[in-house]
Amino acid sequence: MIDPQRSTPENLVARVRAVLPSLTPSAQIIARLILDDPATVARSTITELSAASATSEATIVRTARALGFSGYAQLRLALAAAAATTRQGPDRLVPGDLAPDDPLSDVIAKVTRAEAQALEDTAAQLSPELLGEVVGAITTARRIDVYGVAASGLVAQDMAQKLLRIGLSAHAFTDAHLALTSAVLLRPGDVAVGVSTTGETPDVVEPLRRAGKAGAATVAITNNPRSSLAEVCGHVLISAGRETAFRPGALASRISQLLIVDYVFVGVAQRTSEVSNEALRATRDALDHFVSDSRQRGRKAW
Template sequence: MTETQPDHLVASVRAVLPSLTPSAQVIARLILDDPATVARSTITELSANSGVSEATIVRTARMLGFSGYAPLRLALAAAAARAEPDRLVPGDLGLSDPLSDVIAKVTRSEIEALSDTAAQLNPDQLDTVITAAIAARRIDIYGVSASGLVAADMAQKLLRIGMSGHAFTDVHSALTSAALLRKGDLAIGVSTSGETPDIIEPLRQAGRAGATTVAITNNPWSNLARTADHTLVSAGRETSFRPGAMASRISQLLLVDCVFVGITQRTFATSEQALKLTREAVSDYMAEHRPRPRS
């Protein structure tokens, strides 16, 4: 794992939390709950406060991409200095919150999810995925539940520019299609946790068939990410009133939009014509079936 940058350190820790050992999770949760206090604590103080050994703290820092605890402290201090008020630990929604607070907190959470996703998005990795998509004979996108909606959104966008993209939200259909892929095709698995068997197995099957595989997930250490050739990392903080599906959907859609725009840029001559034709087809239909005003 490459060293995590301060701008998205907390989002990165949240993403890999499920994959850490129990003792490393203790330190990770302290970082998520109160990063400024961790940044001010010496390793001896943090060990005393957490009940975790100094050696485990060092190993945890290394798991998070740092050479030791000191660089982790510096990164946390930098993140805290750059953050807006309450940026690192956004307030959760409460049962008695007025709708004005609901609007503000949901809006802030979605903005932060988009910002964290953009900060973690590696342009070179995105470029590789775009290149593979343009060259692909066909593109399979696998997703279930809310991730299935993201898969369907991507397939619909590809259809608008004349590309062969198919969304599969049922594991049996996904496995059937994946088995028929071949070298040069592209398979994309969408899963917030990265641990959904219904997504991992079709992506694994697609890889065995020779296709290039991509994971869209919150967890870059997940089994889905390990299965894929390339990973695009989304972000989103799950809370009592924001389940994983809600927290990550908007950031996954951002990744889909970045891939789509990149494809459209590079295939503009054909994409522009396809967009024009599909737009006209829908417009003509709507004009023909628009209710006429009564005389």
């Protein structure tokens, strides 16, 4: 359940977006009504909302519980707060989609707004306590393996590269066969991280399942807290990002996934400041010398 003391309009909106893909078709109708017009839903009795959405009152109650509330009454209170703080209308909750004939000025504005919203939603719903658990596990890990494919594979590579720079044994796997090979060889004291927007990518879900069985701590970075990936992982960090016609889910979520990676990286660097600072200095010096030597060799060749 959501703690009413910590619930905010921002993390309510992020929560609705996050669970939307995993809801039943009837529940998705209610969730979209919430995103489109929270004020109207907040003013509606359960009977009125049932008529407006053509769904049953039982479905409304189940949807409220899927969003983390004990029932519809508690959800209405949270929606009223969200509507009261939303002065920019429904677009505050759902940024406008890009159209084929949008001028580039609108493209700049809409993409910027969507990216900023994704970052805000991710920050709003991320639990510092849960982040701390993940940071703690990675800080003491013997090995950290990160799995992802396509755009999420780029995020996996970014995470492994960052952790490697501060002296940790981190590796990224974007190939399913290599991922499974890595996962089954992990053991207690290791950490496996899976990155998947939908949380249903088999190439990521299965390695995390195998890594958990091998005894490794498992972490999911996903948009969907009710996904298969979330179910097999001991820790779930929720990213945010809304899919549009010109921004598929993977692209829409990449920036928020990278934000989570940065949260983890900074947290680990803080806890290992002496070692991480020395590692950063050593790697920076090595790269600087390599670039300098390469330039000198290039001049001699001319």
